[in-house]
Amino acid sequence: MQTQTKIEDAPAPKHGALASPVPPPGADADWTVPQHWDELTAEDHWVWDTLFARQQTLLHGRAVEAFQQGLDVLHLSRPGVPNFDELNQKLNARTGWTVVAVPGLVPDDVFFRHLSNRRFPAGNFIRSPKQLDYLEEPDVFHDVFGHVPLLAQPAVADFMQALGRLGLEALDRGQLHRLARLYWYTVEFGLAREEGALKIYGAGILSSFGESHYSLESAKPHRADFDLQRVLRTRYRTDTFQQAYFVIDRFEDVLDLVLRDDFAALCDGLDALGDLEPGEEPLRAAA
Numbered sequence: 293m294q295t296q297t298k299i300e301d302a303p304a305p306k307h308g309a310l311a312s313p314v315p316p317p318g319a320d321a322d323w324t325v326p327q328h329w330d331e332l333t334a335e336d337h338w339v340w341d342t343l344f345a346r347q348q349t350l351l352h353g354r355a356v357e358a359f360q361q362g363l364d365v366l367h368l369s370r371p372g373v374p375n376f377d378e379l380n381q382k383l384n385a386r387t388g389w390t391v392v393a394v395p396g397l398v399p400d401d402v403f404f405r406h407l408s409n410r411r412f413p414a415g416n417f418i419r420s421p422k423q424l425d426y427l428e429e430p431d432v433f434h435d436v437f438g439h440v441p442l443l444a445q446p447a448v449a450d451f452m453q454a455l456g457r458l459g460l461e462a463l464d465r466g467q468l469h470r471l472a473r474l475y476w477y478t479v480e481f482g483l484a485r486e487e488g489a490l491k492i493y494g495a496g497i498l499s500s501f502g503e504s505h506y507s508l509e510s511a512k513p514h515r516a517d518f519d520l521q522r523v524l525r526t527r528y529r530t531d532t533f534q535q536a537y538f539v540i541d542r543f544e545d546v547l548d549l550v551l552r553d554d555f556a557a558l559c560d561g562l563d564a565l566g567d568l569e570p571g572e573e574p575l576r577a578a579a
């Protein structure tokens with residue numbers, strides 16, 4: 293199931309960040325809202341339990357080991373939509389991250405600012421039973437089931453905060469679209485090699501019934517070894533299964549890559565090379 297998020301491949305913003313639109317009514321200046329967990333309905337909890345059971349069965353042997361470990365240490369297999377206050381006690385103790393409730397997609401600069409402060413924005417709503425396989429915006433199942441378990445993994449926790457910080461720095465240089473791509477091809481749609489087999493770690497796949505199959509089993513998409521410059525140059529589509537996946541061996545590898553001190557210069561230098569479509573050559577196929 294593809295999460296149909298409306299996150300377009302943002303064109304490079306004009307120099308200097310575009311002012312964020314104002315937060316929706318009831319939201320704070322940082323777009324956070326109360327979770328109002330006690331207002332969730334039995335149907336909401338049923339949707340969570342239904343999606344959770346289906347993905348758990350499907351992801352057995354398909355997701356990276358650290359994902360299952362995260363589900364376990366955060367007790368996410370308990371029934372119903374997680375209560376963020378309870379979840380945060382465990383998550384915060386492990387890696388200092390906090391899940392904050394938001395009403396839906398938040399502007400890129402707001403989103404990356406939260407990440408830079410180890411706050412993960414998660415939808416305070418869940419899709420309806422009629423939407424099990426189709427979603428306009430990231431809901432609590434995509435955000436918490438898809439993203440949060442790996443935030444219990446120190447290297448991922450550090451990588452996500454680094455992406456936030458680098459995103460804010462890129463914003464002022466008109467390079468935010470490159471961080472959005474790096475986020476998209478790792479955190480959202482990344483694959484990893486574990487004991488010689490391809491496994492899923494990207495939240496957009498982990499939370500998607502259809503793409504959990506497609507990303508590993510279809511002959512259509514390209515699967516290439518992770519290449520930072522290639523990822524920073526490659527556009528992405530938000531309205532269909534991905535046409536290209538990038539494969540890492542260790543989370544620590546991508547963390548080291550982005551902690552390099554010439555990351556800004558690398559991004560700026562890529563402007564002269566132009567963007568690439570996901571399947572465009574040169575693409576070094578993953579072994």
Ligand code: HBI
Pocket residue numbers: 299394396397398399400403413414415430471472473475476480
């Ligand atoms: N907002 N709530 C929310 N969740 C996201 O995953 C999100 C967002 N805003 C922007 C954004 N993601 C993109 O910048 C990244 O997907 C690249």
Ligand code: FE
Pocket residue numbers: 430434435439480495496
């Ligand atoms: Fe996401």
